[in-house]
Amino acid sequence: MSRAGSFQMAHLALTLIVLISFHSGLLAVSRQRCETIFAPHSGDEYTCMNAREVRFLCGVNSCSSDGLKWADFIFKNCQEYTSENTLTNNFEDIHVEEFATVVLPNRRFLTAKKLGTNTWFRCTWSKQSPFNAHRPTCDSCRPDP
Structure with missing residues (x-):
């Protein structure tokens, strides 16, 4: 093989290494706190929107809050x-399939779908009662293309 051919092969090999490294960096797994939206996407993946309103796809089995797995949340x-x-007069503690956070000037709440049903709830929190302000954190998230 000529010097030019060897150089081209080496250049091609280095280019492929850079492209593969760059591409895998774009798909790097990260930890995200799902502040705004958490909803089923496909299979075991959930759509997670963080506080900066950036969407990720997260493996639901990597999600927890306050030491509880998502299934117990x-x-x-x-x-x-x-x-x-x-709104009805019915209040419940619910296991959640999905939620979306709503923040208005004088109030904040989330709408949450009760696991295994088509029933939606409004869950509120305040400084005096902050429990419903907790959110899942997922360890296996990738950018939503």
């Missing part, structure tokens, strides 16, 4: 919505 004293999206 609850929100307390949540108020049930009717199918017409009005």
Whole structure:
């Protein structure tokens, strides 16, 4: 093989190494706290939106809060919505399938879907009662393409 051919092969090999390294860096796994949205995506992956409103796909089995795995995660004293999206007088502690956080100027709450149902709830928190402000943190997240 000529010097030019050897140089081209070496250049091609180095280019491939750089491209593979760069591509795998883009897909690097990271730890994320799911502040705004946490919802099923596909299979065992959930869509997670962090406080900067960046979306990630996270393995649900890598998610926990306060030492509890996601399967054991609850929100307390949540108020049930009717199918017409009005609030009832029913309050429950619920295991959550998904949630979205709503922050308005004078109030904040999340809407959460009770695990295994189509029933949605409003869960509130305050400085005096901060329990429902907790969120899952997932160790196996990648950027949502």
